[in-house]
Amino acid sequence: MSRMKPASTFLARLPRTIEPYLYLTPAAAFIGLVFIYPIIWILQSSLWQNNPDGTKGFGFTNYRLIFEDPVFYQVVANNGKLLFAVPIMTLLALFLAIVLFERVRGWMIYRGIVFMPYILAVPVVGTTFVYLLGLNGILNTLLRGLGLNGLAHDWIGSADWVIPSIAAVIIYREMGFGVVLFLARLMSLDKEILEAAEIDGANWWQKHAYITLPQMSAVIEFFVIVELITMLSWVFAYVYTMTGGGPGFASTVMEFYIWKHAFAYRSPGIASALAVVLLGVTTVLIVLQLRLRSKSLEETL
Amino acid sequence: MISKRFRLFSIALIMVMLLSACGSNAAAPANEKVDLTFWYWAESDAPGADAWMTETVEAYKAVNPNVAVNVVPQSTDTLISAFQAAATAKSGPDIASQWATGPVLGFVWQDALVPVSDYVSQDEMKNWLNVDENKYNGKYWGAPMYLLGIGVMYNKDLFTQVGVTAPTNGRWTWDEFTTACEKFKAAGITPFAIGDKNGYGGAWWFANVGIQGLDSTEDLRQAIIGNKPFTDEKYTGWYRLLDDMVKKGYFNEDVMSLDLDQGVRLFWEGKAAMAFGTDGMIKQASTDLGEGKVGVMKTPKWGTGKLADAGNATQSISFLITKWSKHPQEAADFLAFMHTPERLTSWYKHTGVIAADSRFDRTLVTSDVLKQMVEFETTGPQVWLENFLPGQIDGDADLTAGQTIFAQSGSPTDAANLWQSVAETWRNQHPDELKNWQDWKQ
Numbered sequence: 001m002s003r004m005k006p007a008s009t010f011l012a013r014l015p016r017t018i019e020p021y022l023y024l025t026p027a028a029a030f031i032g033l034v035f036i037y038p039i040i041w042i043l044q045s046s047l048w049q050n051n052p053d054g055t056k057g058f059g060f061t062n063y064r065l066i067f068e069d070p071v072f073y074q075v076v077a078n079n080g081k082l083l084f085a086v087p088i089m090t091l092l093a094l095f096l097a098i099v100l101f102e103r104v105r106g107w108m109i110y111r112g113i114v115f116m117p118y119i120l121a122v123p124v125v126g127t128t129f130v131y132l133l134g135l136n137g138i139l140n141t142l143l144r145g146l147g148l149n150g151l152a153h154d155w156i157g158s159a160d161w162v163i164p165s166i167a168a169v170i171i172y173r174e175m176g177f178g179v180v181l182f183l184a185r186l187m188s189l190d191k192e193i194l195e196a197a198e199i200d201g202a203n204w205w206q207k208h209a210y211i212t213l214p215q216m217s218a219v220i221e222f223f224v225i226v227e228l229i230t231m232l233s234w235v236f237a238y239v240y241t242m243t244g245g246g247p248g249f250a251s252t253v254m255e256f257y258i259w260k261h262a263f264a265y266r267s268p269g270i271a272s273a274l275a276v277v278l279l280g281v282t283t284v285l286i287v288l289q290l291r292l293r294s295k296s297l298e299e300t301l
Numbered sequence: 302m303i304s305k306r307f308r309l310f311s312i313a314l315i316m317v318m319l320l321s322a323c324g325s326n327a328a329a330p331a332n333e334k335v336d337l338t339f340w341y342w343a344e345s346d347a348p349g350a351d352a353w354m355t356e357t358v359e360a361y362k363a364v365n366p367n368v369a370v371n372v373v374p375q376s377t378d379t380l381i382s383a384f385q386a387a388a389t390a391k392s393g394p395d396i397a398s399q400w401a402t403g404p405v406l407g408f409v410w411q412d413a414l415v416p417v418s419d420y421v422s423q424d425e426m427k428n429w430l431n432v433d434e435n436k437y438n439g440k441y442w443g444a445p446m447y448l449l450g451i452g453v454m455y456n457k458d459l460f461t462q463v464g465v466t467a468p469t470n471g472r473w474t475w476d477e478f479t480t481a482c483e484k485f486k487a488a489g490i491t492p493f494a495i496g497d498k499n500g501y502g503g504a505w506w507f508a509n510v511g512i513q514g515l516d517s518t519e520d521l522r523q524a525i526i527g528n529k530p531f532t533d534e535k536y537t538g539w540y541r542l543l544d545d546m547v548k549k550g551y552f553n554e555d556v557m558s559l560d561l562d563q564g565v566r567l568f569w570e571g572k573a574a575m576a577f578g579t580d581g582m583i584k585q586a587s588t589d590l591g592e593g594k595v596g597v598m599k600t601p602k603w604g605t606g607k608l609a610d611a612g613n614a615t616q617s618i619s620f621l622i623t624k625w626s627k628h629p630q631e632a633a634d635f636l637a638f639m640h641t642p643e644r645l646t647s648w649y650k651h652t653g654v655i656a657a658d659s660r661f662d663r664t665l666v667t668s669d670v671l672k673q674m675v676e677f678e679t680t681g682p683q684v685w686l687e688n689f690l691p692g693q694i695d696g697d698a699d700l701t702a703g704q705t706i707f708a709q710s711g712s713p714t715d716a717a718n719l720w721q722s723v724a725e726t727w728r729n730q731h732p733d734e735l736k737n738w739q740d741w742k743q
Contacts, residue, residue, distance in 0.1 A: 050733040069726050071697065134558035157498060157557025159710035244499055247557055247708035248701050248719075263382030265693040266407065268389075270730050 039279070046272035062273035072274075074249045075257045078163060082231040082253070085167035090224055092171065093178025094216075098208055100179070101186040111183065118176035126241030129169045130156065133242075156243050159250035166238055166251055174230065178223050185219040186212065218293065225289035229282050254278050335368045335631045339620075340384065342375040342398040346449055346617050347581055349651035356647060361638050368631055381692065387623075388413035395626035396636065401434040401619045402688035403695070405443050410737045414621050416440035420633030429640065430657040430679075431616045434688060437741070443619025444636040445657035447648065450614035450678035451509060452597040454578040454586055454670075456571060460596075463488045463574070471598050471673070475542065478601035482551040485574045492551040494573030495707075496564025502556065503543075503703010504687055504695070505577050509613060511539045512686045513604025520606070521689050524720075526739050527728055531698075531720035535606065540713035542603060543706050557708045580674050584653045587668060597670050599677060608686075614678035615685035616657050691727055691734060698723035 049061040066072050096114060100107045117125060132138045133155035140152035155165040189212065197207050213220075236255035239245055245252035245260075254274060262271035343350035351374060358370045373394065375383060381404055387393025388411050397414075399405050408414050418426060418441040426432060426441065435443035460467060465481045473481070482492035495502040514535035515521060523529045524536055531537055546552060553559075553567055568576035569589040578586060578597070586595045602609055620639075622632045638644065645656040649665050655675055666672050690699060701723075702716035711719075728735050 050731065052732040052736040054733050054736075065726075065730050068729065070722055071726070135555035136558065154555070154557055154708075157555070157708060159708055246498065246500060246701065247704040248710055249697075250708075250710065260696060263379070263385060264696060266385060266411075266734070267693075267730055 042272045042275050042279075045268055046276045048269050050269065062269045063277075066270060066273050066277070071249055071252070071257070075252050075254055078249075078251060079232055079235075079253050081163045082167055082170070082235060083228060085171050086224060086227045086231060088167075089171045089175050089227060090178060090220065093175045093223070094182055094213075094220070096175070097179045097182035097186060098212065100183055111179065114179045115176040117173045118180075120173065122173070122237035123241045125169060125173050126238050129165075130242055133165055156251075157247060159247050162243055162247065162251045166235070166242060169242065170231070170235060170238055174227060178227075181219055181223055182216065185216050189215055221292045222289065225285055225292070228285050232285070233278055233282050332367055335628050337368060337370045337396065337626075337628060337632055337635060338394040339370055339372045339396040339635075340375050340387075340394040340398055341372045341396075342377070342380050342618055343446065344374065345377050346579070347447055347652035347654040349653070350648075353648050353651035356651075357639060357644055360644070361635060364638075365634075368635070370635060384408065384413075391625050393623060393625070395623060395628055395632045397621045397623055398618050399443070399621060400688065401431075401443060401445075401616050401685070403690055404688075404692065405435045405619050405621065406437055406737070406741070407692065407734070408621070409437055409442050410734070413624055414442055415624050415626075415629055416442050417444050417620075417622055417633060417636065418442075420622065420630050421637055425637050425640070428659045430659060431614065431683065434616055434685075435619050443616075443621050444639075445616030445619060446639060447616065447652070447654045448614045448657045448678050449579050449617045449654065450612060450674055450683075451505065451577050451579055451600075452583065452674055452677055453575055453600055454568065454583050455575045455596045455598065456568065456573070456590060457594050457596050458590075459485070459490055459571070459574045463490065465574075467596050468598055471677075473598065473601040475601050475603035479546070479549075479551075481574075482546065482549070486550055491553045491567065491573040492575060493546070494553050494564050494567035494576040495556055496559030496561045497556050497704055497707045498558060498563075499560045500696075500700025500704055501561040502564060503701075503707060504699050505561065506539075506543055506703060507699050508686045509577065509600040510542065510603065511536075512606075512611065512613070512684065513600075513602065513609035514538060514606045515604075515686075516607040518608075518684060518686070518689045521686065522738065522741070525689075525691065525694065525724060526735060527724070531724055532717045537702075537713070537717035537720055539603070540702065540706055540716040543703070544713045547706060547709060552707070557704070580654050580671060580678075581652070583670055583674060584668070587670060592668070595670050597673050597677075608682075608684060610681065612677055612681055612683040613685050614683040615688060617685075691731070691738065693727045693731070694720075694724055697726075 046062055047058055047060065049057045049059065049065075051057050100111050100114075104110070130137075134140070135152075135154040135157060137155075139155070143149070143152045153161050155161050193211055194207060197211055202210070233255060235253055236259065239251055239253050239256045240259075243251040245256050255278070258271045258274045258278070261267040261274065341351075341354055343354070354372055358372060361368065361370060375398060380398065380400070384393065384397050384399060387397070388408055391413075397408075399408060405414075421444070429445055430448060431445050432441045432443075434445070435441055455467060457467075463484050465484055468477065485492040495505075497503050520529070520535070524531050524533070529536075547556075553564065553573060556564060559567075562582075565576050565578060565582050567573045568578070569582075569586050571590060576582075577600075583595060583597055587593075600613075620636055622629045622636075626632055639648075640656075640658050640660070642660050642662070645658055645661045646665065648654075648656050649661070653671070655661060655663075655666065655678065663675060666675055687695060687699065698720040702719045705711035705716050705719065706713065
């Protein structure tokens with residue numbers, strides 16, 4: 001016991017204003033090392049440009065060069081197209097969560113099945129879908145077997161279909177997360193209000209549109225923002241395993257383009273500038289999410 | 302006096318130390334323990350190469366017990382990026398693997414390598430084939446191990462069935478080729494099998510067909526550095542031929558759903574009349590379709606450039622000694638050991654791919670079709686054109702333009718414009734690399 005005394009005395013002597021910061025120091029140091037230092041390094045790296053004589057110049061040349069690169073705009077457009085998957089995924093997840101919430105027979109099994117893709121590694125999902133979605137893959141074989149030859153497309157080999165196909169695979173995997181999230185919120189709702197609405201004659205649509213969904217707005221906003229960020233900066237593994245960014249640049253997304261410049265093309269400066277642009281966009285979304293959450297918290301209080 | 306003696310002694314001591322430092326490239330004493338790390342890649346080109354390397358390391362240890370070679374197999378996808386990280390950190394393997402010419406020279410220009418020819422005797426190196434692929438500033442920067450060529454393999458039974466006769470001189474004209482394709486198509490047989498999901502189908506067309514418009518690799522360099530436009534007919538006019546073939550249905554329809562090697566499997570399964578194939582692929586075809594059922598010819602001729610008649614054999618992968626290695630001499634000794642006649646014979650037995658060494662015993666090649674390939678690979682000039690592209694132009698133009706045509710998402714003009722645009726982007730983004738390419742006298 002006596003051995004603890006000096007430390008206690010030391011803490012007791014500290015001004016009350018400093019003490020909390022002392023407790024936070026290890027965590028702050030860890031965050032600084034893992035997050036802040038890499039960001040500073042990338043920002044700095046994005047400003048270094050190679051000169052013809054092998055020396056380095058400092059400035060915004062890398063940013064000018066990426067905005068002059070026509071491929072950059074196609075890559076941004078591809079990420080933009082993927083964002084359309086978010087509302088589809090959200091609506092599907094909401095619908096499934098509500099159906100499961102209404103205790104359909106065997107709902108716990110269905111919940112497990114819906115959530116299962118989310119625990120699978122993305123490369124596993126991606127590689128599996130390559131076999132499913134090939135021109136002579138399982139999906140098209142089934143479609144042709146059903147006489148629906150017109151619906152059999154080259155899902156990942158066609159520039160027109162590749163982004164919708166990747167989006168569908170992302171929806172398949174990420175939707176489970178939404179269902180579990182929404183289901184958890186649904187279970188915490190006050191059931192008496194729903195029962196009262198039923199007694200008053202509200203139909204299924206009215207019940208959920210006017211009672212359930214408004215109470216779930218915070219969790220829906222959270223899911224939407226998280227998935228928007230996913231579509232911008234967490235889809236590399238899907239693209240890498242399914243298409244390698246092709247055909248052409250039809251499925252090349254920002255992360256993949258950053259990876260190519262950083263590791264295959266020996267352009268760390270360009271890769272860093274691209275990463276900073278991506279970081280800027282995702283930061284806007286994160287700030288948006290934080291503001292929405294604080295707003296909904298204020299409303300709850 | 303004492304002071305003078307002391308100064309002389311000090312100077313002598315410093316001289317000795319300097320000379321010792323200069324001599325650090327010398328081999329370690331015979332009894333000193335030496336650990337060599339070898340980042341090794343070859344299995345993808347030559348199945349069996351990893352097993353051969355395991356055997357080679359053991360054999361080397363038997364004669365050099367103080368040298369331990371730690372082999373770290375490398376993945377194709379990260380071969381360049383992993384070594385790039387090592388080169389940036391100036392730390393990593395003693396021996397590295399990179400694809401010949403462009404990728405190797407990229408690391409030479411980053412000062413990550415020492416010339417292999419500084420450590421291997423001329424007597425030894427004169428036996429190594431295709432060393433010119435990594436020649437720069439009068440020195441040789443890579444050690445070859447094997448030669449890989451690509452021919453057009455054909456299914457003899459399907460040829461007979463449709464009434465198509467293989468070329469008697471080993472090569473068709475383009476018209477003869479497309480006429481044959483039409484006959485196969487009419488008979489309901491896929492004329493030519495290929496896969497291009499990973500872009501390498503298009504890259505093989507560039508290296509085998511695109512090359513035929515050029516007079517030399519210097520022609521290509523002139524376009525890379527911006528002195529000639531890639532939109533010129535001689536560089537990208539061949540995309541019209543490819544586009545025509547795609548439109549006429551001369552390829553398997555799932556070309557964009559399959560990687561290059563998956564496309565070749567269609568030929569092995571007897572589902573296509575022709576396909577590009579390396580020695581290993583041809584050997585596999587002979588196993589699957591039956592010995593004597595597979596023939597091989599050169600890529601049909603369309604171009605009038607001087608390279609139209611060149612072969613396409615390349616050492617593919619080159620083994621390099623890193624600048625930071627503490628044992629460059631031991632690394633070079635191991636590379637030379639890999640070329641001893643006993644190891645060369647073992648190499649062929651493991652892989653079926655011929656060794657890039659004039660001492661390789663060609664009587665080991667018994668199959669007629671593989672003998673024909675060896676003939677193609679060792680006769681006349683050999684150029685694998687893809688080796689002569691900067692990585693970014695290869696990845697964003699060569700691989701991508703081919704996909705544009707195979708997927709029919711763009712026209713031959715779009716493909717040509719893509720080359721031009723990507724080359725301009727590369728020149729703007731890499732002024733230092735551009736300078737090296739401008740200064741490079743081939």
